[in-house]
Amino acid sequence: MIISEQISSPVAPKNRRTVARQAHVWLALALLLVAVLSLATGPTGTSLWSALGKMFSGKPLTAMERVVLWDIRMPRLIIGILVGAGLAVSGALMQGLFRNPLADPGLVGVGAGGTLGAILAIVLGSTLPIWFSDIVGNMLIPVSAFFGSWLVIVVLYRVSTRHGRTSVATMLLAGIALAALAAALSGIVIFMADDQQLRDLTFWSLGSLAGATWTKVVITAPLILIAIGGSLFLGHGLNALALGEATASHLGIAVQRLKLLTILIVAMATGAAVAVSGGIGFIGIIVPHLLRLATGPDHRTLLLNVALLGAAILLTADIISRLIIAPAELPIGIVTAVLGAPVFLWILLRRRGLVDM
Amino acid sequence: MISARDIRVEFSKKPILHGVDFNARPGEVTAIVGPNGSGKTTLLRALTDEVHWTGQISVNDRDIHAYKPWELAAIRGVLPQIATIAFPFTVIEVVRLGLTSGTHGGEDRIVQQALQRVGLAGYENRFFQELSGGEQQRAHLARVLCQVWDPMRDGTPRWLLLDEPVASLDIGHQLLIMNCLQDFARRGGGVVAVMHDLNLTAMVADAVTMIARGEAIAQGPLPEVFTDHWLSAAYQCDLKTNAVPPNPSAFILPQTAALRGH
Numbered sequence: 352m353i354i355s356e357q358i359s360s361p362v363a364p365k366n367r368r369t370v371a372r373q374a375h376v377w378l379a380l381a382l383l384l385v386a387v388l389s390l391a392t393g394p395t396g397t398s399l400w401s402a403l404g405k406m407f408s409g410k411p412l413t414a415m416e417r418v419v420l421w422d423i424r425m426p427r428l429i430i431g432i433l434v435g436a437g438l439a440v441s442g443a444l445m446q447g448l449f450r451n452p453l454a455d456p457g458l459v460g461v462g463a464g465g466t467l468g469a470i471l472a473i474v475l476g477s478t479l480p481i482w483f484s485d486i487v488g489n490m491l492i493p494v495s496a497f498f499g500s501w502l503v504i505v506v507l508y509r510v511s512t513r514h515g516r517t518s519v520a521t522m523l524l525a526g527i528a529l530a531a532l533a534a535a536l537s538g539i540v541i542f543m544a545d546d547q548q549l550r551d552l553t554f555w556s557l558g559s560l561a562g563a564t565w566t567k568v569v570i571t572a573p574l575i576l577i578a579i580g581g582s583l584f585l586g587h588g589l590n591a592l593a594l595g596e597a598t599a600s601h602l603g604i605a606v607q608r609l610k611l612l613t614i615l616i617v618a619m620a621t622g623a624a625v626a627v628s629g630g631i632g633f634i635g636i637i638v639p640h641l642l643r644l645a646t647g648p649d650h651r652t653l654l655l656n657v658a659l660l661g662a663a664i665l666l667t668a669d670i671i672s673r674l675i676i677a678p679a680e681l682p683i684g685i686v687t688a689v690l691g692a693p694v695f696l697w698i699l700l701r702r703r704g705l706v707d708m
Numbered sequence: 709m710i711s712a713r714d715i716r717v718e719f720s721k722k723p724i725l726h727g728v729d730f731n732a733r734p735g736e737v738t739a740i741v742g743p744n745g746s747g748k749t750t751l752l753r754a755l756t757d758e759v760h761w762t763g764q765i766s767v768n769d770r771d772i773h774a775y776k777p778w779e780l781a782a783i784r785g786v787l788p789q790i791a792t793i794a795f796p797f798t799v800i801e802v803v804r805l806g807l808t809s810g811t812h813g814g815e816d817r818i819v820q821q822a823l824q825r826v827g828l829a830g831y832e833n834r835f836f837q838e839l840s841g842g843e844q845q846r847a848h849l850a851r852v853l854c855q856v857w858d859p860m861r862d863g864t865p866r867w868l869l870l871d872e873p874v875a876s877l878d879i880g881h882q883l884l885i886m887n888c889l890q891d892f893a894r895r896g897g898g899v900v901a902v903m904h905d906l907n908l909t910a911m912v913a914d915a916v917t918m919i920a921r922g923e924a925i926a927q928g929p930l931p932e933v934f935t936d937h938w939l940s941a942a943y944q945c946d947l948k949t950n951a952v953p954p955n956p957s958a959f960i961l962p963q964t965a966a967l968r969g970h
Contacts, residue, residue, distance in 0.1 A: 363798045363833045450794035591805055593794040597758045603781025603808045648795030
C-alpha cells in the first residue's frame with residue numbers, strides 16, 4: 352500500500368510541448384551529424400575530408416573518390432534516411448491505430464507481408480507480359496510489397512478490433528499467425544525461383560543497405576516521402592483516436608477515413624522500405640517508445656520527431672554494421688534486433704497489464 | 709431539441725430497444741433512468757450513433773445523418789461510461805483534446821476553467837493513467853465541457869450527452885458535477901444523462917425518461933414520472949417517494965416489506 356502510494360503520483364514536466372518542438376531542431380542536427388559520419392565511413396581508404404578539401408579548393412576528385420562517395424555512399428545514406436524514417440513512422444502510426452505501444456510492422460507480420468509481395472515480384476516478375484513490365488518497370492517490387500503489407504494490416508485490423516476496441520493479445524497472436532503464413536508462402540514462391548533469382552533473394556533478404564543505388568533511391572523516395580508527409584496531417588486525429596474510436600468520432604474526427612489513410616500510409620512506407628532493404632526490425636518500436644518517454648505522446652509533434660530519430664538510429668546501426676567486423680559487413684537487421692529486442696522486452700515487463708487488455 | 713422516434717436496437721438478433729420515443733429540450737436536464745439491463749445506456753448509445761439503430765433522430769430540428777462529424781462535434785459533447793487512454797497523456801493534454809473546431813478564442817482560459825469546475829485544478833501535469841477512477845471521469849468531463857463551452861452559440865443550443873457521469877464519484881463530487889450540469893442547462897444548453905442514483909436524479913433532473921424492458925414506460929416532467937406507481941413498475945419492487953423538508957424534491961425509499969420479501 353505504502354509502496355503504491357510512493358509511486359502513484361508522477362508528474363510530467365510542465366513544458367512537454369515546448370520540449371517536443373525543440374526536439375525537431377536537435378534531432379535534425381543529430382541526423383545531420385550521423386549523415387556526415389555515414390559518408391565518412393567505409394572499407395575503402397577513401398576519405399570524405401580530403402575529398403571535401405579538394406572540392407573547396409577547386410581541385411578535381413579522383414575517379415575512385417567520385418565512385419565511392421557519390422555512387423556508393425551517397426545513395427546508401429539517402430536510402431538509410433528514407434528506410435529509417437519510413438519504418439519508424441510506420442511503427443508510430445500502427446501504434447496509434449492499434450492504440451498500443453507494442454504494435455510494430457516487423458513484429459505483427461506487416462513486414463512479412465511486404466516481403467512476400469517483394470518475393471512474388473522478383474520471382475514471377477519475369478513471367479509477366481513485356482508491355483506490362485515496361486509500364487511498371489522498377490516500381491513492380493515496391494508496389495507489390497505495398498500490396499503485401501496492406502493486405503496484412505487490413506486482415507490484422509479486422510481480426511483484432513471489434514466495436515472500436517483492439518485486443519492486444521489477439522493482435523499479437525494474429526500477427527504471429529499472419530507472419531508465419533506470409534513466410535510459408537514466401538518459402539513456396541522461393542522454391543519456384545531459378546538460380547539467378549535465388550541469388551537476388553538471398554542478398555536482399557539479409558536486410559542490408561549495401562545494395563543501395565540511385566535507381567533504388569528514385570523508386571523509394573516518392574513512396575516514403577509521400578507517406579511521411581501524409582502522416583504529419585494525421586497527428587490530431589491519432590491523438591483523438593487514443594481515446595477510442597467512438598470518442599474520436601464524438602470529437603469530430605472522420606474515423607473511418609483516418610483509419611483508411613493510416614493503413615495506406617503504413618503499407619506504403621513499410622512496403623517501400625522492405626522492398627529496398629529487406630527485413631529490418633525493431634526500428635518501429637524503439638524510436639516511438641523512446642520519444643514518448645522523452646517528449647510525450649502528442650502525435651502532432653511525435654511523428655516528425657520519430658521520422659528524424661528513426662533515420663538517425665538506422666544510419667547509426669548501418670555505421671555499426673560496417674565497422675564491427677570490417678571490412679566485412681554485418682546485416683543491419685542483426686544490429687537493430689540486438690538494440691531493439693531488449694527494448695521490446697523492457698516495455699513488456701514494465702507494462703505487463705497491456706497484454707491482458 | 710433532441711428528438712428520437714421509434715428507436716430500435718438489436719444485439720445479435722436479440723431486441724434491446726423496441727421502438728423507443730425520446731425527447732430532450734434545451735434548458736433542461738433530462739435524465740434517462742431504469743433498472744440494470746433495461747436498455748438505458750443502449751438508448752444513449754443509439755442517440756450518439758455508437759450502436760446500430762433504426763428509427764429517426766434529430767438534433768436541433770435537423771436529421772442526425774445530415775451532420776458531418778465535425779459539425780456534430782461543435783454542438784454536442786459525449787461522455788462515455790468507460791474511457792481508457794492508450795498512451796501516457798497528461799490531464800491537461802486530455803482536456804485539450806476537447807478543444808475542437810467548435811471552440812475558438814481563449815482556449816487556455818477555457819481549459820483552466822473546465823478543470824476548476826470539475827475540481828481538478830492543479831492536476832494539469834499528472835498522468836491520466838495514474839489517476840483514480842473518479843478523477844479520470846472528471847478529467848473526461850472537463851474535456852467534454854471544453855468541447856461545448858458556451859451552452860448557446862449563435863442562438864442554437866449545444867448539448868451534453870453523458871453516460872452515468874457521476875457513477876464512480878463520492879457524494880461531494882457528485883453534487884459538484886450535477887451542479888455543473890444544471891448550470892449548463894440554466895444557461896440555455898441541453899443535458900441528457902443516464903442516471904443510476906434515483907435520489908440524485910430527483911434533485912437535479914427537470915425531465916425524466918424511464919426505460920424498462922426495452923421500452924420507455926414513462927416520460928415527462930420529473931414529478932409526473934417519479935411517482936410510486938411508475939417507480940415500482942420500472943424497478944419491480946415496492947417504492948415510495950417522500951419529500952424531506954426543507955428539500956422539496958422527492959426522495960425514493962424502498963418499503964421494508966420489499967426487503968422482507970426477498
